[in-house]
Structure formats: C-alpha cells, structure tokens
Amino acid sequence: MTTETLAAVFSIIVIDLVLSGDNAVVIGMAARRLSPENRRRAIIYGGAGAVGLRILFTAMAALLLDTPYLQLIGGVLLFWIAWRLLKPGGGHGHVAEAGTLGEAIRTIVLADVVMSLDNILAVGGAAHGDLSLLLFGLVLSIPILLLGSELVARLLGRYPGLLYLGVLVLIHTALTMIFEDPFVHDRVAAPPTIALWAAAGLLTLGIAAVSNRIRRVDAVPIDAVVEAEAAGAHATAEVLTGAADRR
Template sequence: MSAVESLQTAAFWIGLFEIVWINIILSGDNAVVIALAARTLPAAQQKKAIFWGSGAAVVLRVALTMVAAKLLTLAYLQIVGGCLLLWIGLQLLREEDEDDAATPTHGNLLGAIRTILVADLVMSLDNVIGVAAAAQGNLVLLVLGLALSIPLVIFGSSFMIRLMARLPMIVVLGAGLIGWVGGETIISDTALHDVALAVPLLHYLAPALGAAFVVGVGKLWQHKAQPATGA
C-alpha cells in the first residue's frame, strides 16, 4: 500500500491519534527540560532554542524509534543515561544559582540545544516504544505524528518559562523532576532487573532518591556559593 493510499484508511488516522496522544502524555517532562535549558538565554534566543531544540529532538526520536527496543535490552545503558540526567538536573539547578548572583550571566544557545537533545535522548528511550507500537512500522505515520507534537512541546516549554519567571520554586521542582526520571531510568536497566524484581520498593525509592540527590546537592552548591557572591 502506498503512502497516499494509507492516508485513506481508518487505521492510519487511529494510529496518528494514538501517537499524538502518547506524546501529549509523555512530553511533560521534556517540556520542563527545554524550559529549564532555555530560560537563561536572552529573550531573543529563547524561542530559537525552544524551536530548534524541539525540532531536533523529534528528528532524534524518529531515528531512536527504529532501534529503541534493541537499545533497552543493553545492560548498563539506562544506568549511564540515568546518571546523565542526574548531572543535567544538577547543571540546570546550578544555572539558577548563577542567575541569583549579583551579576547574572546568560546561557549559550548551542549549549541549551545540546542539553535539550541529550536529555530528550535519555528520557525518550522507553517512551518511543509506545510510539513505535502505535506506528506499526509506518514511517509516514511515525514522522507525521511526532511532527504534530512539536507545537505541543513548544507551547508547553514557553508556558513553563513564563511560569518559572514568576515562581522560581518551579525551577527547583523541574530539576527534581529530572532527577526523578533519572532515578527511574537507572532502576529500569536490564542489569538491575532481578534486583528490582526482588525489591519492588526500589521502583519508587530510586526515583525519589534521584530527585532528592539533584535538589539536595544543587542546594548545597547554592549554599557554598553564597559567601563568594556576597563578597
């Protein structure tokens, strides 16, 4: 069946709806990462970071969907990815501390896009399994469904940036969310499958520890930086 013919089938439109809906549900944490990474940029560059970061992330997801099922079976990959998320959460929280200093500094556009891509790559590993299942091997459906999710992520990220400007505590909560996903990613690794199966509590404890680690260490950095900024 050709791509044009597939557009005329009910299965195509049902699959498209499923992909868009999956992305609406699963893109909340991605919107938080994008907002955290872009908020330190000058206002003129924020929209660029959100647009290019979201667009590049979607392209990455399309490629990732093709190999995600295989990647998730590789031992220690999710442990490394989870540790990367913990580091990203710490870095984004440190940027908040730098913004609170006497001389605020602006972030870098390429650096923000790089952060968005790395975080989205790790956070999307298991998400794309659902997207791939809905697409059922139809590349047109996959690309179209993910492309339609770009405006949703852009809107969510823009909203989060405005919210963070009004409520600085949202930044801490956002960093904590990244830490939560980081801990969740680590405990989901195949190398820890038997351990997690033997101790079901770890499915809740690991994400909580990840969030506590990011927020706790981030606040410790802030505390240590206060004498220097106050001097």
C-alpha cells in the same frame, strides 16, 4: 483503519501528551535565564537539533526496546542534567552572551536525547514496529515539545521556585529509567511509585542544598575575604602591642 490501528494511535497520543511534558519542563528550565528573544532562539535551534536526533531514535526504536544499559546510562545522564540546571552561575545579567545561548541549546539537545528514550521506547512498543505509526508519534511529539517548552520557560521566568519542581520531575524520570533498564530490572525489584517520588524529593533537596552552599561561597568576593583576614591580623597585632605596653 482497523480497530488495532486506532488503539495504537490512541495509545501513542496519550504517551506523547504525558512523556513529552517532561521534555518540555527540561527545555523550559534550560532556557529560563535567557531574554525572551534568545529564549525563543534556544528553543527553536535546540528543538531543531532534537528533532533530527528523534528521527534517528525513531528509526532505531525496534532495536532500542531490548537494549541493556541504554536506560541505565540515560538515567545517570539525567542526574547530571539536573545538577547543571541548579548549579550556580549565569544570572540575568549574562543572558545576552552568545556562550549562554549556546549552552542552553546544548543542554536542550542533550536533555531531549536522554529523555526521548523513554518516549520513543514507549511509542515503539505501542506501534508494534509499524514505521508509519512510529512516524506519527514523532510528528505529534514535536509541537507538544516546542509549544510546551515556551510556556514552561515563561512560567519559570515569573515563578523561579518552579525550577525545583521541574528538577524533581527530572530526577524521578531518571530513577524510573534506571529501574526499568533490562539489566537492572532483572536483578533489582523496582521500588513502589511513592518510594521513587520520595527518593526523588530527597535527592532534589540534596542537590539544591549543595548548589545553594556553593552559590553562597562564590558570592563572597575574594577581595572581601582578603580584607577580612587583614583586619583580623591587624586587630590581633594591636592586642599584642597593647599587652606589651602594659608590661
């Protein structure tokens, strides 16, 4: 094994450790509302689908490196995933429903499709087109992804506030992908790293505020609204009747 190959292997290991962590955060967030049994199923089934898609992406890595719009589209999709993870609906009382498990699996697969782009593009660059090194990077990323996801899901179950930190990382990744897309990069200078983190923080706060607002509105039962309006109308009628009697 040559020095160049060893350097490539080292680079791939570092890339997988760093970038697969983001994927694990998203998968852990997607499975956070499930029971321990369904959470494991979602991670395994979703991971199995993601592995198949990663194999496809790995085979296409050399072509993906310079494809315009690819990271731009991926970044936009990540914003949508961030919203889905914070949107109201689906509490702990619904974790046993098959639809909830299926939604978690779909979210996991979609998240991995999008977030694997930066991972595979980076690994493809480090491998310099060597198929064996590309496969090495793929095989290494799978246990990091699945084992890390289970740990993150458990932490989110115990500390729900970590969800917002995960969404922050997700949005930062989305912004980074957008500015690194060849189409955008050739036309707009990438902001400093601190500016990207600040923008990600503001966007996370905005999404959280909208989500919480919708959650508060949805939490008010329709019957309660109708009763309140009826009570208000009744009180108004009593006031008018009293005024008429005094006359």
